[in-house]
Amino acid sequence: MEKLLNKEIQNYINANLDADLHSLLLKKSPFDGVSMQEIVQQIKGRKVAEKKFPFLKKDNIIFPPNLNLEQASSEVTAAYKSEFLKGKNFLDLTCGFGIDAYFLSKNFDEIDLVEQNPDLIKIVEHNWNIHGRKANFHNLDLEDFLSQNKKHFDVIYLDPARRDQNLKKKFLLEDLSPNILEIQDQLLEIGDKVIIKLSPLIDISYLVSEVKHLSKIEIIAWRNDVKELVLTLEKNFISGNPLISCINLESQDSIFEFYFEDEKSIKADFGDIENYLYIPNNSVLKSGGFNSISKLFNLKKLHPNTHLYTSSQLLNNFAGRILKVKNIDPKKLIKNEKFNIISKNHPLTPDEIKKKYKIKDGGQDYLVFTQSQKAKLVLRSLD
Template identity: 65%
Template sequence: MDFTNLLATEVQTFINQNIDSDINRLLLKRSSFPNVTIQEIVQQIKGRKVAQRKFPFLLNENIIFPPNLNLEQASSQSTAEYKAKDIKGKSFLDLTSGFGIDAFFLSQNFEEVTLVEQNPELIKIVEHNWKTLNRKADFINQNLEEFLESLGQAANDDFRKFDVVYLDPARRDQNNKKKFLLEDLSPNLLEIEEQLHSISDKIIVKLSPLIDISYLVSELQNINEIKIIAVRNEVKELVLIIENKPSTVNQQPTTISCINLESDEPEFSFYINEEKTATSEFSESLDFLYIPNNSMLKAGAFNIISKKFGLKKLHPNTHFYTSEHKLDNFPGRILQVEKIDGKDLKKNDQFNIISKNYPLKPDEIKKKYKLKDGGKRYLIFTQSINGKEILRSV
């Protein structure tokens, strides 16, 4: 693939000048450049707009962006940087390179880097971008299964071993339908698990945030840690750290780590069996209400929160917590609250409405009490062990 025409100075100038232009209008125009189509130009504009919010490190001159699907599937810069923390070694292998965002950051502390990608155009784009950014690697255009087979046939044992292997299995079938079970992903982790362990003692796997954690632990061996990564309270991905340890080593239970990036909230970790044995104390709402972030809720850390932070839970089915005195460094939102009666609410009062374990949804609450949405105050409709409660932030 030759990017010469697309990288011509006049073409790049046009792209930069039209970053904020109406894409649909541009597509109706004819390209001003004989060797570059308007579709190619628009794709680069789209790519730069995605990079502005998702991976700003690529907002450099002469960077090439792939089709939309590859941009959507790529990790964000913030999640990639987080995954790269404390990851280092001599040799790194990414078996599903894609647009190479994760690989770019994960591989930064390695001497030898290998990227495998079956899409020939995509791997050429990644190779070009990495060279533009002065990052070296071996770029291999090959099917993952074929590459693993070639490693198995190699006579040199040093070549067959990597300090870290990373992969992000495809989660859509040929009809673009989302898949969540391990056996439905491409590659099927259950089928290649032994092969992966034969070439590395540390495997990092990125998975959908919707996949069930207990299912993962029951299906895969040697999961050392499951990282639940959220960005501004939206869970983006689950990352498995799988370590191939000798059977003589006493293995700790799987650690669950809850992370909410681009926030001031602390990271929270616990052993998966701690939640099974922990119990909660229950109480009606007190002076402070604690709402766990979504990475904590995804982890199912419902009872361990009470134990670790010394908080009381409102109700077995209400994942809100309470205390008389404010506890700092909680991984979620902390509100000082007071109980009110629904009769105290006035028409056109403005609140951010939260409804948990309560019969009415926020829209129904707004309609019933004739409230407006928004503002700085919160109104919480929930249930404690004493029954339904309406709480107002102070």
């Protein structure tokens, strides 16, 4: 790592930020003891950082291999998670590239970071020094750290790694390193609050049944793309009924929250299409709060199997998209007219719809093919 900090090498990296990396890799490194692969990795890191971690746009920052860049949280989600966190002692047991830790620990007096990968923790220590941030850096397996530890922490953070990178679909907490089911009791003995980041693919009911003292699940989306589930475990919280909080960063959507158990007893009102159509954002869809959102916003649901809602009056602070609509006869559409086509609970796919009615994708207007409990609907957005 030290060699990469050589001024000439840093200048070379800066001068080649827009270079074609494949051709660069074929060249011989102009520097003794530093391979072209290492140099290209630094260029890749800087490019990833431009969007994912802009705070790392500083001289002499060192970047790890791609896997660690991919596993790291983005600055925007890390900064969101840091809100309201404050205290004396902060511990991150799965430091990785240290992006989460950097933001989450900002308002703590003493910070302990644990990472099993020796190269990675060295890089984190170096980068934190550049930012003038102090911490105790532990290159240890977290089980060893926990067995030696005598401190108490206000907040313990974990962002477990997947054991198998190919597990794309459903996966279980046992598939993660560490397995939080094995250590959750131990963590709550030494920490007041435990915060755990998980993939959005994990099922929420499964988490509620397996994780103890679970007080909150945050579903964090960025521009309507669900990025993370964030669990909060609190020692004094009785299990079973966490607050579910749906957040869509970089949007005007309000935060939508409900208690897990309440969803089961709330009944949604159903109704036929009125003036406005409401399409919940993806964090709400992930949450399963389909009855709660109808009750909270006083909206009628169109159909038990479709999570679309309606009202006669406009309601502005909905956690999702709102369209002013009218029900139309699709046969009267003009040939080649452009629409954003949505098909939900309707027999035709968007492609089949385009073919059948000779319309095209795009433009500003929406066409929603769906059904209420009474009838098939084709809704065209107005304005």
